[in-house]
Amino acid sequence: MTTRTEAVKAYLLDLQDRICSALETFETDTRFIEDAWTRPAGGGGRTRVIENGSVIEKGGVNFSHVFGSGLPPSASAHRPELAGRGFEALGVSLVIHPHNPHVPTSHANVRFFIAEKEGEEPVWWFGGGFDLTPYYGNEEDCIHWHRVAEQACAPFGPDVYSRYKAWCDTYFHIKHRNEPRGIGGLFFDDLNEWDFDTCFAFIRAIGDAYIDAYLPIVQRRKAMAYTEQQRQFQEFRRGRYVEFNLVYDRGTLFGLQSGGRTESILMSLPPQVRWSYDWKAEVGSEEARLTDYFLQDRDWLGLTAPKAAV
């Protein structure tokens, strides 16, 4: 293992620890359980899962470090020519499904790849981001989430947030529904445009920012009362989450294609889900407002200058 890989690995393991500890502060008795696993084809991971907590219904915060001889095409967005190379991949990936429909689901991921080929320089890149999936939208939460994202990106360039925010909107799009999965955040891949140290610093900024972005939202919403009908709406919307993850998500497909540990990959799926034929929210309802207003690839921070009236 190179010094770079060691440094990334140490950061990721510490990030996993810090995120789990931070999330456990919401729970009285329930704790993450840990499964350490090894992968027959090379590498392994440290899966941490929490289930049936008072706030978190199901959540997974996974660290993995895998090696392989043939990089799957899903590993890189823009460089399919690297497919088939020997590779090493490290990452932390997490999904938190709270019980209360007023608390959004969150997802975050930071990952580091190295693709190697005999006689050539290794190619490395980072990827990651975080995104939020509310069931009952709150303007305040969306602005807070995006502001933390924007502040994490700011030291790395004035356009970093807006580029990765736009990429997030594009990536987390459920094509067959023509609907975004959530209210977005950041998504990036193939990141090696800066030197290694800068890229690594950026990844750390993103990983750390997730905690600042999500915890205040959970804190604000976790004690809100909800009805059985709101719970059913949450379960119905969770179906969209499943559709995205199983049909489109490259991380999920990469994991399944590369012989990853299925239970660690699919910990992202929600605990209870409903599908109802052609269900539609009542016009003007809070449920309709989710798709009509919140799930619309909005410019939450108002960064795009409004067009001057002519």
Added chain:
Amino acid sequence: MTTRTEAVKAYLLDLQDRICSALETFETDTRFIEDAWTRPAGGGGRTRVIENGSVIEKGGVNFSHVFGSGLPPSASAHRPELAGRGFEALGVSLVIHPHNPHVPTSHANVRFFIAEKEGEEPVWWFGGGFDLTPYYGNEEDCIHWHRVAEQACAPFGPDVYSRYKAWCDTYFHIKHRNEPRGIGGLFFDDLNEWDFDTCFAFIRAIGDAYIDAYLPIVQRRKAMAYTEQQRQFQEFRRGRYVEFNLVYDRGTLFGLQSGGRTESILMSLPPQVRWSYDWKAEVGSEEARLTDYFLQDRDWLGLTAPKAAV
């Protein structure tokens, strides 16, 4: 529309009617509702869905007849060279999710494709089959299901059942779980090895056989008592159904890729589903027996001669 297409269409519409009527005999008040739809890119369908019945929790029996200018690669198992041709596709596709965990989920499909290219003979083929997904297995049901399948195939050749039974086992395999979706049945695609009339007669035999295969099983199991724990196991196993349909099923992917009507395609998804991290059935339990015994690509009719003891 050619005479052939007209004949297939008339059969399929009648099959849809007969299947819906047959299934409605289990219900006292609940009936299939019908949505007729047209597809902007060409064609349309007649979706029939039943929800919250006393026996059927969610079921869809869909007829569709669509045209397009570019055949998606998922349309044919073995002839990717036809991708991109103009095409016409007709089919009936159904999935029935009963409420009671003792009643298996069933799926059936019969379809007819024509791929056309300027200056060349049109290429046509049939596909289809039916397969059963129990939650609590019953030897009697599995044997009945496969016997009806075998009898439907017998007039068309001595090896038809065993070939299409094997194809079904191969097709409905959840790779990332290394588990079959159910106890199988029949699956075939690219069928044009016989003349049109024989192929069409075969399709009719398969479509009609589904009713004879499934109804007696529903009849036998629908009044069985079940516990909340058995219901939860059913919801957990339904997760596997979702995983197969969204990750692997070519029919689903064909529909989503070809701009099909999402609600008609995804009517196949179960009404209520659970995912629990790394859940395992207790050794020796009925739940463990499902995967240990029933979901094992068995030779249910004992057609393979047992090896003589040496």
